[in-house]
Amino acid sequence: MESTYIGLCSQRTLTLHNRTDIVSHFEWKLKSTADEEELHRNIIKQELSDEEASSKRSLLDRCVHNPYLRDRVSILDHNFDKRKALINNERFLFYDDVFSIDPVEGELWPHSQIDVTISFQPEKAKNYSSVAYCDVTGRESRLPLRLKGEGLGPKLRFSFDSLDIQNIFVNSAHAYEVILENQGDIDASYSMRSSSSLFGPKFTFNPSSGHLSPDGLQAIQISLSSAALGSFDEEFEWDVEGSDKTLKLRINGSVIGPTFQFDTDEINFNTVSYGFPSV
Template sequence: MEERGTCEDRTARLSDIVDEEMAKVQQDPILFFNDFFSIEPLEGEIRPNCSAKIKVTFKPQEALEYRSVAYCNITGRETRLPLKLRGEGKGPWVELSYHTLNLGKIYVNTPHAYEVDLINKGPIDAPFTFVPPTAHVANCFEFEPRKGIIAPGERQTIQISFKATLLGMFDEEFQFSVAGSPMPAALRIK
């Protein structure tokens, strides 16, 4: 038969465990860790009447608003000082060389070729994909390339082939989705 300790024995053992855990916490500097913000240096010493520079780096993953709080422990101070961090992630910044393409009067069953540039005006790569339209004249158009990645400061020329199969006027919007950007790049063709 297993002997069970008294209530006082169990309480003493639990108290020892709590004391050990508290000692670990007291020794842990509780350094700041975050996937989107980093701080350098994480530890240091500032002498009286002096200052120190602290570098905060923000690395967003998506076009969202990010918030976090870092706390600074100061020896001799009862409460930690909070440093509120806020950053807004911006997706790729892509623009078209022009937003409207007016074809004017064209002949039915005659091939036409046009070009428009997707321009990456931002500091990060811009993966793009042509969004297949549902317009009634969509099957008259071909866009090449239909997907790709545009490096910062670069442009991608999109070849547009058009062959009208019906008489009449149209006014349609064609879009390029840019990964990480909330708004697509849109080209209006009429």
């Protein structure tokens, strides 16, 4: 499948052909064999039995203090019987959180074909993979279809990745600007992480969070005023909703104290009489 932005959907089509003289029924399955289906079914049934036993023990313990709760035992049995019936009748047709197949089953007439649509709708920015098995009447084994796709998150970029502000004086106010751009095809929400370093809290970013549409731009004002002296090399981070990577901006420089300079290196008073001032 094509790489797809989260929240969007991409589709591919494949064609099933029936070159026989009989009607064929096809189903897209979760498991590769009927034996695997039964094994999976038994695991689910065992988990349900354990849940039922635990629920009954809890209810019977409560009945010791409240006999009227005994009527709920039959209701509990009825609910679990319904769930057991669903498990027994489960056909294990293909199902996946991000991949879907349509139609998931159908009839294929002799010497005909049918188009099947595969959809991919990622929820996170990561790689996905799954396997669907086509069970066709008359075939001994199921046909595997491997599904792969990459989910793409928002693409936010700063106009620069690092800023060297060099030397600034203590307690002086300085302002800078960086442009944040949404270079992707989906909306993007961002929020800045707090910083606990010595110089990190001396910076303010406005706005520190927001929302950008595709091709949108946001000017972020950076302010700095520090009463602390020393060099700094700060890396600020922003979380981007739907992305597993943070947005980073590095700022380095140095806060220095005030400097003074005389307009002359020395003063020569020449000969001065004792007790008399000289300017």
